[in-house]
Amino acid sequence: MPEVLTAPLTVEFPFTRSLGPVQSAFLTGLRERVVLGVRTGDGRVLVPPVEYDPVTADEIRDLVEVAPTGTVTTWAWNHEPRRGQPLDTPFAWVLVRLDGADTALLHALDAPGPDAVHTGMRVRVRWAAEREGAITDIACFESYDGEQEQPTGHSGEFADAITKIVTPARLDYRYSPGRAQTAYLRALADRRTVGERCPSCHKVYVPPRGACPTCGVATTEQVEVGPAGTVTTFCIVNIKAKNLDIEVPYVYAHIALDGAGLALHGRIGGIPYDQVRMGLRVEPVWTEGARHPDHYRPTGEPDAEYDTYKELL
Amino acid sequence: MSKEPVAVVGVGQTKHVAARRDVSIAGLVREAARAALDDAELTWADVDAVVIGKAPDFFEGVMMPELYLADALGAVGKPMLRVHTAGSVGGSTALVAANLIAGRVHGTVLTLAFEKQSESNAMWGLSLPIPFQQPLLAGAGGFFAPHVRAYMRRTGAPDHIGSLVAYKDRRNALKNPCAHLHEHDITLEKVQASPMLWDPIRYSETCPSSDGACAMVLTDRAGAARAPRPPAWMLGGAMRSEPTLFAGKDFVSPQAGKDCAADVYRQAQIADPRRDIDAVEMYVPFSWYEPMWLENLGFADEGEGWKLTESGVTELDGDLPVNMSGGVLSTNPIGASGMIRFAEAVLQVRGQAGEHQVEGARRVLGHAYGGGSQFFSMWLVGSERPGS
Numbered sequence: 001m002p003e004v005l006t007a008p009l010t011v012e013f014p015f016t017r018s019l020g021p022v023q024s025a026f027l028t029g030l031r032e033r034v035v036l037g038v039r040t041g042d043g044r045v046l047v048p049p050v051e052y053d054p055v056t057a058d059e060i061r062d063l064v065e066v067a068p069t070g071t072v073t074t075w076a077w078n079h080e081p082r083r084g085q086p087l088d089t090p091f092a093w094v095l096v097r098l099d100g101a102d103t104a105l106l107h108a109l110d111a112p113g114p115d116a117v118h119t120g121m122r123v124r125v126r127w128a129a130e131r132e133g134a135i136t137d138i139a140c141f142e143s144y145d146g147e148q149e150q151p152t153g154h155s156g157e158f159a160d161a162i163t164k165i166v167t168p169a170r171l172d173y174r175y176s177p178g179r180a181q182t183a184y185l186r187a188l189a190d191r192r193t194v195g196e197r198c199p200s201c202h203k204v205y206v207p208p209r210g211a212c213p214t215c216g217v218a219t220t221e222q223v224e225v226g227p228a229g230t231v232t233t234f235c236i237v238n239i240k241a242k243n244l245d246i247e248v249p250y251v252y253a254h255i256a257l258d259g260a261g262l263a264l265h266g267r268i269g270g271i272p273y274d275q276v277r278m279g280l281r282v283e284p285v286w287t288e289g290a291r292h293p294d295h296y297r298p299t300g301e302p303d304a305e306y307d308t309y310k311e312l313l
Numbered sequence: 314m315s316k317e318p319v320a321v322v323g324v325g326q327t328k329h330v331a332a333r334r335d336v337s338i339a340g341l342v343r344e345a346a347r348a349a350l351d352d353a354e355l356t357w358a359d360v361d362a363v364v365i366g367k368a369p370d371f372f373e374g375v376m377m378p379e380l381y382l383a384d385a386l387g388a389v390g391k392p393m394l395r396v397h398t399a400g401s402v403g404g405s406t407a408l409v410a411a412n413l414i415a416g417r418v419h420g421t422v423l424t425l426a427f428e429k430q431s432e433s434n435a436m437w438g439l440s441l442p443i444p445f446q447q448p449l450l451a452g453a454g455g456f457f458a459p460h461v462r463a464y465m466r467r468t469g470a471p472d473h474i475g476s477l478v479a480y481k482d483r484r485n486a487l488k489n490p491c492a493h494l495h496e497h498d499i500t501l502e503k504v505q506a507s508p509m510l511w512d513p514i515r516y517s518e519t520c521p522s523s524d525g526a527c528a529m530v531l532t533d534r535a536g537a538a539r540a541p542r543p544p545a546w547m548l549g550g551a552m553r554s555e556p557t558l559f560a561g562k563d564f565v566s567p568q569a570g571k572d573c574a575a576d577v578y579r580q581a582q583i584a585d586p587r588r589d590i591d592a593v594e595m596y597v598p599f600s601w602y603e604p605m606w607l608e609n610l611g612f613a614d615e616g617e618g619w620k621l622t623e624s625g626v627t628e629l630d631g632d633l634p635v636n637m638s639g640g641v642l643s644t645n646p647i648g649a650s651g652m653i654r655f656a657e658a659v660l661q662v663r664g665q666a667g668e669h670q671v672e673g674a675r676r677v678l679g680h681a682y683g684g685g686s687q688f689f690s691m692w693l694v695g696s697e698r699p700g701s
């Protein structure tokens with residue numbers, strides 16, 4: 001079997017988050033080198049703080065400052081720091097119960113090696129040099145054998161509190177389109193469009209997916225379709241998409257290639273946009289080095305009758 | 314053993330807006346949940362389980378809302394589960410909650426759906442750069458506009474129907490204090506003069522992008538008997554799915570939508586929906602979907618849906634009002650939009666819809682769809698308990 005295509009796929013987006021009153025105070029506090037927790041109905045202090053009491057579900061807003069020193073409650077050594085992690089040398093992930101808190105905060109501990117880390121060890125916050133109101137304002141924790149540091153007595157009220165953060169999310173995948181689409185893509189390189197026929201309903205899927213979605217059976221019989229086809233329906237796009245280098249207006253159409261059991265989507269060119277119509281006969285236009293047809297243009301044949309394509313919209 | 318009748322005794326919504334910068338997502342869902350509990354005069358302790366729904370994860374970057382929101386929704390120590398079905402999720406979430414009552418698993422369930430579109434980008438979420446594929450050429454409106462053209466070709470509907478729907482829904486929204494768009498100076502001429510984005514869809518014929526949440530309290534007969542206000546009763550509810558693209562798919566009137574409606578009508582013993590149902594809250598993100606769904610849901614014969622719109626039947630004072638709340642065209646926190654349809658149907662049969670109340674509404678349909686017109690969820694609610 002020929003080798004199946006794969007390629008990296010990176011999905012990333014800078015999501016914004018409105019903080020609400022509690023997270024706003026917590027993150028603004030970090031900017032000011034103040035660690036704030038919140039007191040629950042039963043008197044415990046949660047760090048990091050939450051907006052709602054985990055026991056009673058009541059809204060909680062009683063902010064309490066805790067010390068920048070604390071105790072490691074558990075840990076794991078990170079041998080190979082990855083992109084975006086707090087430190088770029090091996091470090092320990094730690095849960096730290098800060099002095100004055102009843103719960104532990106997850107962060108990084110800078111340590112020379114796993115032998116230097118143990119549950120129960122005393123640590124303190126190492127503040128980042130530049131702080132903006134983010135969890136990274138705590139650069140990391142470091143080993144500490146001094147006295148318990150005292151809170152500054154901060155009220156939790158800030159003049160210029162931050163209300164929103166940006167949280168970039170990123171996922172790295174290895175993507176494979178699978179056997180059937182790999183064969184389809186290889187045929188496209190020779191400017192041929194090859195689908196697969198369902199052995200049960202006999203419809204030809206273009207692009208093929210390796211199985212018929214309605215019959216639930218594998219498709220293997222390859223069938224070349226097109227190259228010409230019929231515009232079955234379309235719209236005229238008048239707003240420019242950010243990531244596309246196409247002048248508006250242009251026509252985005254559903255095109256049923258001759259012999260295909262369903263329409264694929266493409267752009268229509270070589271004809272004024274306001275003259276495109278349902279039933280127009282078109283053929284692909286290729287550009288050098290492109291994987292897919294650049295667009296489709298009229299063949300000059302008479303329009304197809306509605307009845308011949310009405311099931312292929 | 315027969316199913317337990319399901320009653321809705323509490324409804325809560327946020328005031329939907331373009332951006333709720335003053336609250337976290339937890340704070341947003343909390344407002345809707347609190348309002349629903351207040352309506353039912355219940356406390357967090359009265360709730361046995363929580364069922365939550367939201368938009369697809371890439372739409373807002375929250376992967377595990379059930380984990381993040383357990384404390385905000387009073388779910389600690391209780392079952393909490395999350396439902397996924399793209400844009401129809403608000404409807405299917407409510408139905409999963411209803412089934413927990415109908416199956417006598419729980420006595421009282423809080424169900425909720427939300428989205429903060431302002432903190433994300435749904436269009437980005439729909440157009441991930443999948444290797445080897447051509448980029449999507451047209452955006453969400455461009456995906457649906459060819460289907461609208463197909464509907465117009467198939468039925469001979471005149472061009473102005475889409476504008477009539479938008480004009481109606483935006484006027485209805487003026488009577489709904491929770492609606493996002495309140496366009497006080499709306500006129501039909503303004504709708505028709507708005508830019509053509511994806512011909513045949515105009516700007517004013519598309520939905521806004523909203524932040525909002527919606528919640529409901531569902532309960533059994535015993536819970537309904539304790540309720541301070543009249544409950545709405547579920548008379549039928551169903552979900553159906555089909556693939557996004559397949560040979561023979563009818564995007565104008567998907568089979569899954571027809572089958573879903575037929576199932577609801579069978580459960581509710583509705584012989585003729587046009588006669589037996591008083592009003593509809595349907596999922597219309599682009600105005601032309603009103604006549605399309607009128608046919609798909611059996612309120613009009615094929616090719617005749619646009620005539621109901623054109624003749625004013627679907628107006629607030631018409632014979633079959635549609636989207637009395639202003640609909641998705643006036644409010645669209647995607648993850649919540651389906652549940653808002655279901656909840657607005659409830660408000661109507663409880664007589665609590667305020668200025669957008671349909672006089673004497675006794676049976677109202679709530680409808681949601683999502684994905685590439687591939688997920689459908691619907692419920693019919695009534696003012697009388699089934700079998701009573």
Ligand SMILES: [Zn+2]
Pocket residue numbers: 198199200201202203212213214215216
């Ligand atoms: Zn088949």
